[in-house]
Amino acid sequence: MIEEIPASQLDTARFIAEQVAAIREAVGEGTAINALSGGVDSSVVTMLGHLALGDRLRTVIIDNGLMRDGELERTVALFGALGVPVELIPAQEAFFAALKGVRDPEAKREAITQTFYRDVFGRIVRESGAQVLLQGTILTDVDETVAGIKRQHNVFAQLGIDPEATFGYRILEPLIRLRKDGVRLVGEALGLPAEVFNRMPFPGPALAARVIGEVTPERIAIVRRATAVVERLLAGCGAFQYLAILHEDHVTGMREGRRAFGQQIEVRCWDSVDAREATPTELPWATLRRLADQILAEVPEVVSVTYNLAPKPPSTIEAV
Amino acid sequence: MIEEIPASQLDTARFIAEQVAAIREAVGEGTAINALSGGVDSSVVTMLGHLALGDRLRTVIIDNGLMRDGELERTVALFGALGVPVELIPAQEAFFAALKGVRDPEAKREAITQTFYRDVFGRIVRESGAQVLLQGTILTDVDETVAGIKRQHNVFAQLGIDPEATFGYRILEPLIRLRKDGVRLVGEALGLPAEVFNRMPFPGPALAARVIGEVTPERIAIVRRATAVVERLLAGCGAFQYLAILHEDHVTGMREGRRAFGQQIEVRCWDSVDAREATPTELPWATLRRLADQILAEVPEVVSVTYNLAPKPPSTIEAV
Numbered sequence: 001m002i003e004e005i006p007a008s009q010l011d012t013a014r015f016i017a018e019q020v021a022a023i024r025e026a027v028g029e030g031t032a033i034n035a036l037s038g039g040v041d042s043s044v045v046t047m048l049g050h051l052a053l054g055d056r057l058r059t060v061i062i063d064n065g066l067m068r069d070g071e072l073e074r075t076v077a078l079f080g081a082l083g084v085p086v087e088l089i090p091a092q093e094a095f096f097a098a099l100k101g102v103r104d105p106e107a108k109r110e111a112i113t114q115t116f117y118r119d120v121f122g123r124i125v126r127e128s129g130a131q132v133l134l135q136g137t138i139l140t141d142v143d144e145t146v147a148g149i150k151r152q153h154n155v156f157a158q159l160g161i162d163p164e165a166t167f168g169y170r171i172l173e174p175l176i177r178l179r180k181d182g183v184r185l186v187g188e189a190l191g192l193p194a195e196v197f198n199r200m201p202f203p204g205p206a207l208a209a210r211v212i213g214e215v216t217p218e219r220i221a222i223v224r225r226a227t228a229v230v231e232r233l234l235a236g237c238g239a240f241q242y243l244a245i246l247h248e249d250h251v252t253g254m255r256e257g258r259r260a261f262g263q264q265i266e267v268r269c270w271d272s273v274d275a276r277e278a279t280p281t282e283l284p285w286a287t288l289r290r291l292a293d294q295i296l297a298e299v300p301e302v303v304s305v306t307y308n309l310a311p312k313p314p315s316t317i318e319a320v
Numbered sequence: 321m322i323e324e325i326p327a328s329q330l331d332t333a334r335f336i337a338e339q340v341a342a343i344r345e346a347v348g349e350g351t352a353i354n355a356l357s358g359g360v361d362s363s364v365v366t367m368l369g370h371l372a373l374g375d376r377l378r379t380v381i382i383d384n385g386l387m388r389d390g391e392l393e394r395t396v397a398l399f400g401a402l403g404v405p406v407e408l409i410p411a412q413e414a415f416f417a418a419l420k421g422v423r424d425p426e427a428k429r430e431a432i433t434q435t436f437y438r439d440v441f442g443r444i445v446r447e448s449g450a451q452v453l454l455q456g457t458i459l460t461d462v463d464e465t466v467a468g469i470k471r472q473h474n475v476f477a478q479l480g481i482d483p484e485a486t487f488g489y490r491i492l493e494p495l496i497r498l499r500k501d502g503v504r505l506v507g508e509a510l511g512l513p514a515e516v517f518n519r520m521p522f523p524g525p526a527l528a529a530r531v532i533g534e535v536t537p538e539r540i541a542i543v544r545r546a547t548a549v550v551e552r553l554l555a556g557c558g559a560f561q562y563l564a565i566l567h568e569d570h571v572t573g574m575r576e577g578r579r580a581f582g583q584q585i586e587v588r589c590w591d592s593v594d595a596r597e598a599t600p601t602e603l604p605w606a607t608l609r610r611l612a613d614q615i616l617a618e619v620p621e622v623v624s625v626t627y628n629l630a631p632k633p634p635s636t637i638e639a640v
Binding site for chain 2: 105212247248249253254255259260266267282285288289291292303304305308309312313314315318319
């Protein structure tokens, strides 16, 4: 049982000092490594590790081919401006090879986890000689994994898996007692820009979580373009999270006066405090119409656009 | 080229007299038969045939297992009250057998067409000895079939198919020069009740057009329950047409605190004059929420409900 630190009781300065000390103690005279995704959790861990270890921390960002348009480049530039060097590792082929033919959502998550920890990042960690891996697991990840709702990619000890035996390195999780609201406060206290500490949640499997059925470079390209439209049009709408999902079902449509059997994009936009419960945002009709028009104009493979109406539960935030 | 009679130029009394005379001339001393679905087109044809031929017209209604909750029984009762006897023919097994394993939308339509004309209704017609089959084809059916947008079940001559050689009987199409608005005027002039002459369009393949992927009794039962909710909640909303579609894609959801991989219902509600172009009805959010809540409550296999945002074109009214 992990003891939660609620955001309301969090002393960020003290929390940062304690975690920096804990990282220094765990790493000793050695080195640590971490993988940054650009999300708030891994960004905060990167800053904590940087404060604790300076250049004895190596931070990599893995290009798994599943990220949104331009986001890896923006993250590298942003941390560069903060004086934190981040290494961009191209690994698209390994991930698409592992995902080929995989359709079940849990099998997709597992393929990504295995490719990440055992193949791509695992190899980098082993070759780096680092003794410690810093990781941004938060308490909600643990809860949902233990409850069997969703398999998070970064929870091992709670499932009885020994990462040192399985993967060859020790994992340190400085944020394990926090929920997302607490992590955001620590991020702000660490001097991260608001676009990072207030960043919208984005799933570990990235755009692979936004594709129902098989994940291929072509299908990721479609959902990436739809995602860019949704994020552009809904930026500043105040919602907790918004996303585009590419369905596997094809539906009848018309293009240039002829019958066309095309694809469907589902838009979800959520009001929520902490993702445990959520309701669809009651977007104005002008916005809903613009979402459909822009997706249909910019993604010609698509002939149908829908908006999610179901709350969580019984829905979940993501579809995969 | 068929010459259209626009609703604005339609003299309903004259049209009825002309069609009654044409039916009498075609049938001569013989008999005719027609299949009623309960829709406005086949209802108007039934009344025209009844006026022309009295008890020399045999009207059957085929239970293909794909109709909405209680609609066949309501139609039989309604025509009974008008003095028109209608025979209910159970044929669910033949249709589900023909649809087994069929996933492509055109192949599904073809399976239903062949089962209807060649097997079930074709056999009834041949055994009846009727020389003429009355059918409710309208001009929009012809247009869309010729344009290749959608294969209507009741258009043969336009596709170069000779029904007498292919199916063994002559087809008469009294409504072929009208569009839906004209048919409704004729229905009103014939004394049909408003619930018939203003009835919302419903596709020939019935609920099979509302199921993406394979059509099975179980999947029809799910979409039938969702359709009942949608029709109950949207009755009187003033829209041209509203419908529920069962997707084949499964999505992650939660039931009783555990992860559940469930089904998705898409709701479509259209504003349109004649179905050639259509836009999603801008339903109020209270209605959208109630649609989701009621479908999720009454159809527990479903964990996700969406609302269509795409206009026609590039969407079509139906998804299959």
